[in-house]
Amino acid sequence: MNQSVPSSSRLPLIRNWIVGILLIVLFGWSLSAMKFEGIQEYGAQVMASIWEGFTHPDWDYVYLPEGEDLLRGLLETLIISILGTFISAFLCIPFAFWASSNMSRFQAVSGSGKFVLTVIRVFPEIIMAILFIVAVGPGAFAGVLALGVHSIGMLAKLYSETIEAVDNGPREALISSGASKLQVLRFAVLPQVIPQFISYALYRFEINIRSATVLGLVGAGGIGVPLLFALSSRNWSRVGIILLGVVILVTIIDLISGWLRRRII
Amino acid sequence: MTPAPTPETAEVGAPPPPPSKKPAPTIDSKGPQRFKALFTWLAFIVVIVVCGIRVDADFVQLFSKNSMDNVGRIMNDLIRPDWSYTGRILPAMIETVQIAIAGTVIGSVLAVPVALLCAVNVMPKKIVTIPARIVLNLVRTIPDLLFAAVFVAVFGIGAFAGMLALVFFSFGLVAKLTYEAIEAIDPGPLEAMTASGANKIQLIVFGVIPQALPYFFSYVLYTFEVNVRAAAVLGFVGAGGIGLHLDQQLNSLRYDRASTIILLTLVIVLVIDYASTYLRRKLL
Amino acid sequence: MIEFKNVVKQYPNGTIGLNNINLTIGEGEFVVIVGLSGAGKSTLLRSVNRLHDISSGEIVVDGKSITKASGKQLRRIRRDIGMIFQSFNLVKRATVLRNVLSGRVGYHSTFSTMFGYFPKEDHDIALDALSRVNIREKAYSRADQLSGGQQQRVSIARALAQKPKVILADEPVASLDPLTTRQVMDDLQRINRELKITTIVNLHFIDLAREYATRIIGLRAGEVVFDGPVSEATDAKFAEIYGRPINEDELLAAEAAKGGVTV
Structure with missing residues (x-):
């Protein structure tokens, strides 16, 4: 008894030390690749001008009568994320049923669906945006399509988890009342999953509004476009007001969406 | 009526x-x-x-012959990856993973004290938790690529700007998930320790951390998964990693090479996802 | 009305679920099926509307063979058979009325029901069905806000909305307390008498079976070991069905007494 206690409690300790040292080595190796030269080159004056820009945002940019201002940029960002979420919330439904293990008799069917969703998920939306720009030209529509397709990966996964968790009782009841397969789906499955679907779509909307702010960096519309101009021309006061606008927009959307989600569930 | x-x-x-x-x-x-x-x-x-x-x-335009031809041409190149190009992008691929590791570790370490400040069962004073949470939520409103674009403008093109972007992003994500986990821990041990006269530091070290640690590591791994994906596109704004090459190849319409990069990234991401998911399952 | 002809059910692993069942259940009967759990009560009941398929033999409902039916034909026969479940099987987030209306889908084409719209007659039928089980005032409440007994009455109303000729009830009171058990059984009996709907109920309470049934069928290991009127179902007969003397927990009265002590 006395002999076994120390050895069994020391083993995980040794293992933890090895893991810890490995992690530190890994971290050190990673850090060694990051070159700090940037700071010395520009020095304090860049910092100062940035600070100056951020503390004195370009308020005039909020609204310009001739267009291309902050409000219109933010509105376009909002629209891109609304439409992108809307498209994916519907497109992902067939994918979700495909990937749900309780909707098909064979494991291979849902397994292949899950794999397709994983591939869509790891395909970054920025790359999707670039591909859609080639198809429909630069602009907000390309951004909408990029978000719409990319979001399918995550939304369909969440949807299929919801479908897998449905109570089978109502399905049984509908079948026994002589309902067809589609009617069973419509009256036993959908009423159970729709509120959860809407909640997940809103959650994805919160993510998409963030994504929509960066789509412009590759030319797919939204506030990212003027931000890129402001950054490359080192117009820090404009960068400041744009970032401020993004923070406010995203915060408001988070609050509204969170409130809606609490009401639905 | x-x-x-x-x-x-x-x-x-x-x-x-x-x-x-x-x-x-x-x-x-x-x-x-x-x-x-x-x-x-x-x-x-x-x-x-x-x-x-x-x-x-304009969905008519989307499915018009012209745009379908464009998509078809790209697809034609995409399904024929240029494998000979693999060797030349490996260093950038490694750099991508390095950016993700460095960003995740630094961001996560910084997240710990803030997570403790945000959790009401550790820090019962609202005057501390509320401002801390507001700061956290503000940080979380800015996407990683936006951070990267700003840091590139400040510190110049390169991996360092990308790492900084991921530091901020990881900080926001890990701190939020961790403070929610801390608030969900079993209050029993904390009560027992308070009753036996432990001070705040002792409470955190012996009551909170042992319970929250597995969750914290799990969230760090999850954040690492997200960061690898993010690091792969940081190069589009000049913040280092494989994205820079992808951007160049796409701009010069070398879709066969772009395809190689995308596929290699997919493989790396999937491998890291599976390894990380396996580790997380062992942790919890 | 319902005929079982040499019905055999064998599970893929070789277990016999039903062994050569031959029964004829007439119109308007109130049949209670008793037996130990695993005796095949549920399998027998669910084979009537083919929620379970049988291995051989034939089941004929109202002159039509459900065993041979498929597709639209099968759904037409099922429409005439209402079913009530132990766990109610309601859509919990939907309103009571929506749940009852879902019993009407068999009367409409798939396409016309996809928008969730039901004609006024269907609403009237559904509300009337709710009145019959005395919970019409709950029509616009969400199902999960109702007590267990009320939910079971909603599921009876859903079955009634089908305008069925037969009602099958699979352990309808197993999740209910003794008081609501009686209310639900009273509802089933009243519906059986007033609307002349043939009713088949699985029960494990012996006293309840004697009180409500017009005919009792005893199952043991997939075989009919008793079939007769209530007057013949003596304690000795039950002991035979169960293969042992009657336990206290097979009597609702005993359960009620137990409940009374603990509450």
């Missing part, structure tokens, strides 16, 4: 009002409910249509 819908009773999905003693009014409430649902749908459709018009959503 039907009562007008009030916000309290007419909300979608809100629990219906308690049943009244007399059955009749309850049955009559059906009218406004149906009207409400119809109105919600109508408003929703109007919003979508207006949004569609504003971005010139």
Whole structure:
């Protein structure tokens, strides 16, 4: 008894030390690749001008009568994320049923669906945006399509988890009342999953509004476009007001969406 | 005689009002409910249509011969990856993973004290938790690529800017997930320690950390997964990693090489996802 | 009305679920099926509307063979058979009325029901069905806000909305307390008498079976070991069906007494 206690409690300790040292080595190796030269080159004056820009945002940019201002940029960002979420919330439904293990008799069917969703998920939306720009030209529509397709990966996964968790009782009841397969789906499955679907779509909307702010960096519309101009021309006061606008927009959307989600569930 | 819908009773999905003693009014409430649902749908459709018009959503153009030809040409190149190119992008691929590791570790370490400040069961003073949470939420509103674009402008092109972007991003994500986990821990041990006269530091070290640590590591691994994906595109704004090459190849219309990069990234991401998911399952 | 002809059910692993069942259940009967759990009560009941398929033999409902039916034909026969479940099987987030209306889908084409719209007659039928089980005033409540007994009455109303000729009830009171058990059984009996709907109920309470049934069928290991009127179902007969003397927990009265002590 006395002999076994120390050895069994020391083993995980040794293992933890090895893991810890490995992690530190890994971290050190990673850090060694990051070159700090940037700071010395520009020095304090860049910092100062940035600070100056951020503390004195370009308020005039909020609204310009001739267009291309902050409000219109933010509105376009909002629209891109609304439409992108809307498209994916519907497109992902067939994918979700495909990937749900309780909707098909064979494991291979849902397994292949899950794999397709994983591939869509790891395909970054920025790359999707670039591909859609080639198809429909630069602009907000390309951004909408990029978000719409990319979001399918995550939304369909969440949807299929919801479908897998449905109570089978109502399905049984509908079948026994002589309902067809589609009617069973419509009256036993959908009423159970729709509120959860809407909640997940809103959650994805919160993510998409963030994504929509960066789509412009590759030319797919939204506030990212003027931000890129402001950054490359080192117009820090404009960068400041744009970032401020993004923070406010995203915060408001988070609050509204969170409130809606609490009401639905 | 039907009562007008009030916000309290007419909300979608809100629990219906308690049943009244007399059955009749309850049955009559059906009218406004149906009207409400119809109105919600109508408003929703109007919003979508207006949004569609504003971005010139043109599905005819999307499926037109011209754009389909463009997509077809790209696809044709994409399905024929240039494997000989693999060797030349490996260093950038490694750099991508390095950016993700460095960003995740630094961001996560910084997240620990802030997570403790945000958790009400560790820090019962609202004057501390509320500002800490506000700061956290503000940091979380900025996406990683936006951070990267700003840091590239400040510190110049390179991996360092990318790492900094991921530091901020990881900090926000890990701190939020961790403080929620801390708030969900079993209060029993904390009570017992307080009763035995432990001070705040002892409480954190012996009561909070042992319980929250597995969750913290799990969230760090999850954040690492997200960061690897993010690091792969940081190069589009000049913040180092494989994205820079991808951007170049796409700009010079070398879709066969772009395809190699995308596929290699997919493999790396999937391998890291599976390894990380396996580790997380062992942790919890 | 319902005929079982040489019905055999064998599970893929070789277990016999039903062994050569031959029964004829006439119109308007109130049949209670008793037996130990695992005796095949549920399998027998669910083979009537083919929620379970049988291995051989034939089941004929109202002159039509459900065993041979498929597709639309099968759904037409099922429409005439209402079913009540132990766990109610309601859509919990939907309103009571929506749940009852879902019993009407068999009367409409798939396409016309996809929008969730039901004609006024259907609403009247659904509300009438709710009145029959005395919970019309709950029509617009969400199902999960109702007590267990009320939910079971909603599921009876859903079955009634089908305008069925037969009602099958699979352990309808197993999740209910003794008081609501009686209310639900009373509802089933009243419906059986007033609407002349043939009713088949699985029960494990012996006293309840004697009180409500017009005919009792005893199952043991997939075989009919008793079939007769209530007057012949003596304690000795039950002991035979169960293969042992009657336990206290097979009597609702005993359960009620137990409940009374603990509450």
